[in-house]
Amino acid sequence: MLTNDLLLRALLRQRVDRTPVWMMRQAGRYLPEYRATRARAGSFLKLCMTPELACEVTLQPLARYPLDAAILFSDILTIPHALGLGLQFETGEGPRIERPVRSLAEVQRLGVPDPEVELRYVMDAVRLIRRELNGRVPLIGFAGSPWTVATYIVEGGSSREFSTIKRMLYEEEHTLHALLELLANSTREYLNAQIASGAQAIMIFDTWGGILTPGQYRTFSLNYMSRILQGLKRENDGRRVPIILFTKGGGAWLRSMCETGCDALGIDWTTDLGDARRAVNDQVALQGNLDPNCLYASPARIREEVARVLESYGPGHGHVFNLGHGIHPAIAPEHAGAMIAAVHELSPKYHRKEGDRG
Amino acid sequence: MLTNDLLLRALLRQRVDRTPVWMMRQAGRYLPEYRATRARAGSFLKLCMTPELACEVTLQPLARYPLDAAILFSDILTIPHALGLGLQFETGEGPRIERPVRSLAEVQRLGVPDPEVELRYVMDAVRLIRRELNGRVPLIGFAGSPWTVATYIVEGGSSREFSTIKRMLYEEEHTLHALLELLANSTREYLNAQIASGAQAIMIFDTWGGILTPGQYRTFSLNYMSRILQGLKRENDGRRVPIILFTKGGGAWLRSMCETGCDALGIDWTTDLGDARRAVNDQVALQGNLDPNCLYASPARIREEVARVLESYGPGHGHVFNLGHGIHPAIAPEHAGAMIAAVHELSPKYHRKEGDRG
Numbered sequence: 001m002l003t004n005d006l007l008l009r010a011l012l013r014q015r016v017d018r019t020p021v022w023m024m025r026q027a028g029r030y031l032p033e034y035r036a037t038r039a040r041a042g043s044f045l046k047l048c049m050t051p052e053l054a055c056e057v058t059l060q061p062l063a064r065y066p067l068d069a070a071i072l073f074s075d076i077l078t079i080p081h082a083l084g085l086g087l088q089f090e091t092g093e094g095p096r097i098e099r100p101v102r103s104l105a106e107v108q109r110l111g112v113p114d115p116e117v118e119l120r121y122v123m124d125a126v127r128l129i130r131r132e133l134n135g136r137v138p139l140i141g142f143a144g145s146p147w148t149v150a151t152y153i154v155e156g157g158s159s160r161e162f163s164t165i166k167r168m169l170y171e172e173e174h175t176l177h178a179l180l181e182l183l184a185n186s187t188r189e190y191l192n193a194q195i196a197s198g199a200q201a202i203m204i205f206d207t208w209g210g211i212l213t214p215g216q217y218r219t220f221s222l223n224y225m226s227r228i229l230q231g232l233k234r235e236n237d238g239r240r241v242p243i244i245l246f247t248k249g250g251g252a253w254l255r256s257m258c259e260t261g262c263d264a265l266g267i268d269w270t271t272d273l274g275d276a277r278r279a280v281n282d283q284v285a286l287q288g289n290l291d292p293n294c295l296y297a298s299p300a301r302i303r304e305e306v307a308r309v310l311e312s313y314g315p316g317h318g319h320v321f322n323l324g325h326g327i328h329p330a331i332a333p334e335h336a337g338a339m340i341a342a343v344h345e346l347s348p349k350y351h352r353k354e355g356d357r358g
Numbered sequence: 359m360l361t362n363d364l365l366l367r368a369l370l371r372q373r374v375d376r377t378p379v380w381m382m383r384q385a386g387r388y389l390p391e392y393r394a395t396r397a398r399a400g401s402f403l404k405l406c407m408t409p410e411l412a413c414e415v416t417l418q419p420l421a422r423y424p425l426d427a428a429i430l431f432s433d434i435l436t437i438p439h440a441l442g443l444g445l446q447f448e449t450g451e452g453p454r455i456e457r458p459v460r461s462l463a464e465v466q467r468l469g470v471p472d473p474e475v476e477l478r479y480v481m482d483a484v485r486l487i488r489r490e491l492n493g494r495v496p497l498i499g500f501a502g503s504p505w506t507v508a509t510y511i512v513e514g515g516s517s518r519e520f521s522t523i524k525r526m527l528y529e530e531e532h533t534l535h536a537l538l539e540l541l542a543n544s545t546r547e548y549l550n551a552q553i554a555s556g557a558q559a560i561m562i563f564d565t566w567g568g569i570l571t572p573g574q575y576r577t578f579s580l581n582y583m584s585r586i587l588q589g590l591k592r593e594n595d596g597r598r599v600p601i602i603l604f605t606k607g608g609g610a611w612l613r614s615m616c617e618t619g620c621d622a623l624g625i626d627w628t629t630d631l632g633d634a635r636r637a638v639n640d641q642v643a644l645q646g647n648l649d650p651n652c653l654y655a656s657p658a659r660i661r662e663e664v665a666r667v668l669e670s671y672g673p674g675h676g677h678v679f680n681l682g683h684g685i686h687p688a689i690a691p692e693h694a695g696a697m698i699a700a701v702h703e704l705s706p707k708y709h710r711k712e713g714d715r716g
Contacts, residue, residue, distance in 0.1 A: 161686060166651035170659050213649055214630045215666075252609055252629065271610065272572045291571055293524035301528050308573075328519060 001237060002200075004137045007069045011201060011242035011264045011285045013318035019310065019347035020068035021340055022140075025326030026061040027073045031333055033060045044089045048075050051124040058129050062137065064333065065340045068320075069137050069201070070129060072194070074122055076144030076205055079186050080153050082118035083110050093157075100156035102168070104175045112186045115193030122190075123197040130198035141199025143191055145206035145247075146183035146228075147221035153179065162211055169220060176220065184224040188231040195233055195241050203244040203266070204228065210249020217253060226260040244287055248325060254279045269324030273312040286313065287320040290339065295323075295331045299338035306342035315350045359595060360558075362495045365427045369559060369600035369622045369643045371676035377668065377705035378426035379698055380498075383684030384419040385431045389691055391418045402447045406433050409482040416487050420495065422691065423698045426678075427495050427559070428487060430552070432480055434502030434563055437544050438511050440476035441468050451515075458514035460526070465536045470544045473551030480548075481555040488556035499557025501549055503564035503605075504541035504586070505579035511537065520569055527578060534578065542582040546589040553591055553599050561602040561624070562586065568607020575611060584618040602645055606683060612637045627682030631670040644671065645678040648697065653681075653689045657696035664700035673708045 002008070006020035028034055037057050041047035048054060058073040077095055081087040086098025101107055113119055129139055143149075152158070154165040154176075168176045191202050209221040225245055234241045245257050246266025257265055258280050267276050267288035276286055294305045306321075313319040321343045327336060360366070364378035386392055395415050399405035406412060416431040435453055439445040444456025459465055471477055487497055501507075510516070512523040512534075526534045549560055567579040583603055592599045603615050604624025615623055616638050625634045625646035634644055652663045664679075671677040679701045685694060 161651065163651055163654055163686065163688070166649070167654040170652055170655035170663070210628065213627050214633070216649075249607070249628070252633075269571050270568065270607070275572070275610075291524070291574075293519065293521055294528055296521055296525040297528035305528070328521065330521070 001135050002138060003135050004068055007138050007140075007320060008201060008239065008242060010317060010320050011244065011287075012240060013282070013285050015351075016317050017348060017351050019313075019319050019321045019343055019350065021321040021343040022067050022069040022071065023061070023323055023327050023336060023339075024071075026065075026067065026071065026336075027057045028327060029329035030327055030331045030336065031060055031064070033064075044075075045081075045087065048073070048078065049121045051121055051128050054121075054125040055128040055132055058125075058139075059132060062133075065337055066344060067137065067340065069140050070133055071140040071203070072122070072126060072129065072142060072199065074125070074142070076142075076149060076207070077152055078119060078122055079113065079143070079149055079183065079190060082113035083153075083186070085153060095152060096157040097152055097155075100164075101153050101179060102164070102175075104172070104178060107175060107178045107182060110182055112182065112189055115190050119190060119193070123193055126194055126197035126199055138200035139198060140201045140203055140244075141191065141194035142203040142205060143187045143194075145204050145209060145221055146180045146187060146224040147212075148206050148208045149183050149187075150176070150179050151208045153183075162208070169216065180220060180224045184227045188228045191228065192231070192233050195236055198236065199241065200236055200239070201242045201244065202232070203246060206245065206247040206250065209247035214253065217247075217250070218256065221247065222253070222256060222260065229260050229262060242285075246287070251276070258283050264318075264320065266322070267324065273309060273319070274314060277313060282316075282318065285318040285320060287322050289322070289324040292323045292325050292328055292331075295327065295335045295339060297335075299335065302335060302338045303342040303346075306339055307346050310343070310347055310350060313350070317351060319350075321347070359493050360496060361493050362426055365496050365498075365678060366559060366597065366600060368675060368678050369602065369645075370598060371640070371643050373709075374675050375706060375709050377671075377677050377679045377701055377708065379679040379701040380425050380427040380429065381419070381681050381685050381694060381697075382429075384423075384425065384429065384694075385415045386685060387687035388685055388689045388694065389418055389422070391422075402433075403439075403445065406431070406436065407479045409479055409486050412479075412483040413486040413490055416483075416497075417490060420491075423695055424702060425495065425698065427498050428491055429498040429561070430480070430484060430487065430500060430557065432483070432500070434500075434507060434565070435510055436477060436480060437471065437501070437507055437541065437548060440471035441511075441544070443511060453510060454515040455510055455513075458522075459511050459537060460522070460533075462530070462533045462536060465533060465540060468540055470540065470547055473548050477548060477551070481551055484552055484555035484557055496558035497556060498559045498561055498602075499549065499552035500561040500563060501545045501552075503562050503567065503579055504538045504545060504582040505570075506564050506566045507541050507545075508534070508537050509566045511541075520566070527574065538578060538582045542585045546586045549586065550589070550591050553594055556594065557599065558594055558597070559600045559602065560590070561604060564603065564605040564608065567605035572611065575605075575608070576614065579605065580611070580614060580618065587618050587620060600643075604645070609634070616641050622676075622678065624680070625682065631667060631677070632672060635671060640674075640676065643676040643678060645680050647680070647682040650681045650683050650686055650689075653685065653693045653697060655693075657693065660693060660696045661700040661704075664697055665704050668701070668705055668708060671708070675709060677708075679705070
């Protein structure tokens with residue numbers, strides 16, 4: 001049913017004839033067509049919550065570039081919004097949670113949202129995007145990790161120091177565990193509903209796992225991602241739905257991340273892809289890991305860095321090309337195009353059959 | 359000459375009977391006496407540039423706590439200031455460089471500052487602090503790494519994305535190398551002057567090395583720290599002056615950091631101290647690594663975490679207890695005291711002679 005299934009094959013370490021490529025935040029502010037739709041929507045939240053508009057921006061990068069995947073346009077804070085915590089996006093300020101959760105009593109008041117009720121707009125977007133994609137490329141669904149979403153819920157928004165949630169971690173561990181369990185259950189339901197609605201791969205974004213000590217990471221982040229994974233129905237249209245885990249700054253913890261049973265790991269730019277591949281011993285696929293700042297450079301320089309990333313992974317399947325984090329809003333769209341073109345041009349040689357290799 | 363030389367002995371992996379302890383930013387805003395002196399000075403820069411006041415705040419934490427080291431009160435941006443680039447500290451905004459450096463011509467206009475002229479106020483502070491310390495504990499001098507200082511000089515201040523310097527890295531590598539070389543030469547002269555003025559140990563703060571790819575880290579950060587190290591006169595009063603390198607987020611690069619010939623490595627809280635010790639194979643001492651956010655917890659909880667950090671390093675010398683990064687301004691002074699007391703209480707058992715161990 002899929003015209004291009006390179007992404008799904010690479011995530012399962014199956015044979016591909018070139019490295020598939022997509023970009024985190026590919027539907028985003030660097031595209032003038034996105035900014036136009038965003039202006040029409042009136043607010044970021046309105047854009048997320050209107051399935052027709054979310055679908056429109058999801059498809060925009062695919063109209064411009066030969067990408068191998070679409071990713072649902074949404075936000076990792078849809079769950080706090082569905083929990084009734086009051087989500088606001090203030091211009092230049094980042095997200096704000098109006099009613100932060102800081103006590104056990106506050107956690108106990110919360111219930112797992114019904115994805116087809118409070119998060120219906122996401123499921124409608126997934127169904128609409130699948131229909132509009134019409135099998136061209138797979139659709140990736142996603143959610144934030146419980147730990148990462150909890151940082152916003154407890155801090156009341158973005159943070160630099162994460163002092164409030166860290167204080168909870170040290171002083172009120174059971175409150176934090178109760179919140180993380182609620183978020184893990186909510187996220188499992190949410191992702192299963194995305195899969196049932198048509199998501200063909202899933203990515204879990206653990207943006208803030210990297211601020212933890214190794215022991216805290218296992219207890220408060222990895223543990224809950226692992227529980228989600230164990231509860232996911234990993235099939236859609238008779239095909240396996242691969243799961244990608246991405247902990248930014250988690251380069252030291254790749255082996256333990258594998259043990260969750262995920263299919264692939266996202267790798268930021270601070271870890272060498274060859275080292276990461278050796279660390280996981282080809283047990284899972286790897287996605288990444290071009291420095292997002294590299295896209296400020298000239299197309300010729302971008303091509304060199306794409307070559308370096310491909311070479312660091314080396315011959316063999318199981319690599320999905322991506323940035324090491326989301327594309328910056330100030331990147332020129334032609335520079336993203338240069339990256340994608342370079343992957344198309346330079347990656348086939350890493351996928352030739354043994355006998356073919358020059 | 360030193361009443362307490364635990365720090366110097368531990369940094370050289372010599373025998374000590376308990377683990378020495380100090381805190382990054384121990385002379386800082388969490389102390390009411392610091393805030394009083396800072397208010398008297400009128401500005402942060404004035405405080406740094408007035409030797410009597412810099413000496414006063416350097417000594418404040420020693421009057422309060424049984425610390426094993428003093429660290430010069432200063433800033434990593436004294437060199438850009440000495441280069442005439444215009445340094446401002448705006449309240450709540452962080453540092454600002456008025457004349458950022460972004461072209462080769464701009465780099466070539468700069469000359470290595472004479473530490474006894476443009477940075478005389480620092481040397482006067484070092485001499486005054488040594489006199490006032492009168493051998494109680496050693497004095498640590500410091501500087502920022504060339505890469506870290508360059509991020510401020512090129513970006514024009516603090517940054518989240520580091521896009522301007524990354525663009526330079528990708529597009530104008532020779533400009534960046536010229537700037538880093540100037541900074542390495544300036545820093546070598548600066549640190550040698552600190553040693554000549556009385557600094558008994560040196561720490562190089564590479565706060566932003568961790569935002570680089572592994573290859574970029576070697577080329578643009580480690581390489582220049584290594585050059586500085588090779589040019590340092592590592593002796594004072596007939597004793598070796600140990601050098602500590604600290605790359606925040608550099609947990610994956612500890613082995614290559616050892617190869618610079620430094621004596622010790624700073625370890626942030628995202629790396630387990632036992633893993634770090636195994637990685638460097640006891641070639642160097644380790645300094646760290648309590649999560650600075652832990653000091654928001656209760657004294658009892660702080661004691662538990664101190665115990666965990668001591669246990670993760672394990673028996674044997676070569677550990678200097680510290681936070682994994684600077685102490686936060688909102689920490690209650692009694693909580694810092696609880697940490698220091700716990701190190702005094704709990705660390706001796708890790709230093710007993712073989713036969714003594716219980």
